Amino acid sequence: MLNQPDLNTLSKNDQINHFLLIRRFDLRTTRSGSDFLSTELGDKTASLNANVWEGFTEVAARGKVGDVVKVAGTIEEYQGSLQIRVSSIRLAKSSDEVSSKDFLPQSKRNLKEMKDEFNKRINNNSNKYLNTLLTQIFNSERLELFCTAPAGKSWHHAYIHGLIEHTLEIIKICELMCEFHQELNKDLLIAGAMLHDIGKLGIPHDLLNKPAPLTEEETQHMQRHAEVGYKICLPLKKVLGPALDVIRHHHEKLDGSGYPDGLRGDKITTEARIMAVTDMFDALISDRPYREGLTKEQVIDILRQEVRDGKLDRDVVEHLVEIVT
Ligand SMILES: [Fe+2]
Numbered sequence: 001m002l003n004q005p006d007l008n009t010l011s012k013n014d015q016i017n018h019f020l021l022i023r024r025f026d027l028r029t030t031r032s033g034s035d036f037l038s039t040e041l042g043d044k045t046a047s048l049n050a051n052v053w054e055g056f057t058e059v060a061a062r063g064k065v066g067d068v069v070k071v072a073g074t075i076e077e078y079q080g081s082l083q084i085r086v087s088s089i090r091l092a093k094s095s096d097e098v099s100s101k102d103f104l105p106q107s108k109r110n111l112k113e114m115k116d117e118f119n120k121r122i123n124n125n126s127n128k129y130l131n132t133l134l135t136q137i138f139n140s141e142r143l144e145l146f147c148t149a150p151a152g153k154s155w156h157h158a159y160i161h162g163l164i165e166h167t168l169e170i171i172k173i174c175e176l177m178c179e180f181h182q183e184l185n186k187d188l189l190i191a192g193a194m195l196h197d198i199g200k201l202g203i204p205h206d207l208l209n210k211p212a213p214l215t216e217e218e219t220q221h222m223q224r225h226a227e228v229g230y231k232i233c234l235p236l237k238k239v240l241g242p243a244l245d246v247i248r249h250h251h252e253k254l255d256g257s258g259y260p261d262g263l264r265g266d267k268i269t270t271e272a273r274i275m276a277v278t279d280m281f282d283a284l285i286s287d288r289p290y291r292e293g294l295t296k297e298q299v300i301d302i303l304r305q306e307v308r309d310g311k312l313d314r315d316v317v318e319h320l321v322e323i324v325t
C-alpha cells in the first residue's frame, strides 16, 4: 500500500518524495543541445508534467510508459499549471513493493453494492433458462474478473471496476428503452446488455490497464472484444438468440463504418442499434481519469450529429433523449 499524499492535494512549493507512474515519456534535446527527459507522472488522483534535467540515465535507458519511478522534487507553477521540478528520479525496485496497479483509479461506486445490483439483475430475469445461464456465465470466478476489469483504459470507465459500472448503467437505460420497443424481448435485451462487453475479459489485462493512449494496433486489438465475446457465447446461441447479435454488433454503424463486420442499415438488429446508442451515450458521459465526462447536452449533440452522418438510428437516439432528459 502506498503511503504518500495524493498528488491532487499538493500545491505550489510542496516537496514530494513519491512513487509515481510514468504516463508519458520523451527524451528531448534543447536548442543548445542538452538532453532532457520530458515526462508526465501521476498517481490515482492526478497527473503532472515533469522535465528532468539531470540524473535520468537509468530511467531514459530502461524506463517506459507504465513503469513506476521514485521521484524527489518540488511542485512548481509554470504558465498557470502545476508541474514537478525533479531533483532525483529512479525506477522502482522489487524491494519497494509497489506495482502499477497501485496507481490505477477506481470506480467511485462501492464494489459490493455494484455486485449485489448485478446479481439482482440476473435473478430478476423472468426467463428461467436465461436466468440459469447468466448465473453460470457469471460464476463467482468470472464475476470477480468482471468486477475488477476497467471498461477499457484510455477509452471510457478507464478505472478498476469500470466494466461492471458501465454494464449496470447500460442495463438501466436498456430497461427504459423497452418501453419504446414493446416488440422486443426485454429479458434477452437485458441479457445482451449484461454480456455485451464480456469479450473484454479476453483482452490481456496489460492492455486494459495500459496507463497511456493506445496505439493503432492496440486499438484494433481492443476492438476485437465484440468478436471475442461472441465466440465465448456462441455455444449458447439457442437460448441467447438476439442477445448474441448485441454482443457481436454493438459497435456497428448504419453506414457500414463500424466493427467487426461493417454491417449496414437493416442488417443491424434493433437490439444492436439500441446497444450502440446506449453504449456510446454512457461512454461519453462518464468521467475518465483526470478528465470529466461530457455534459448530457454535449453528448446528445454528438449522438444527433451521428444520426445526421447516417451512423446511428434516429428513433433510438430520440428515445434515449426522452429517457435521459
Ligand atoms: Fe463494447
Ligand SMILES: [Fe+2]
Pocket: 166, 196, 197, 279
Ligand atoms: Fe460497452
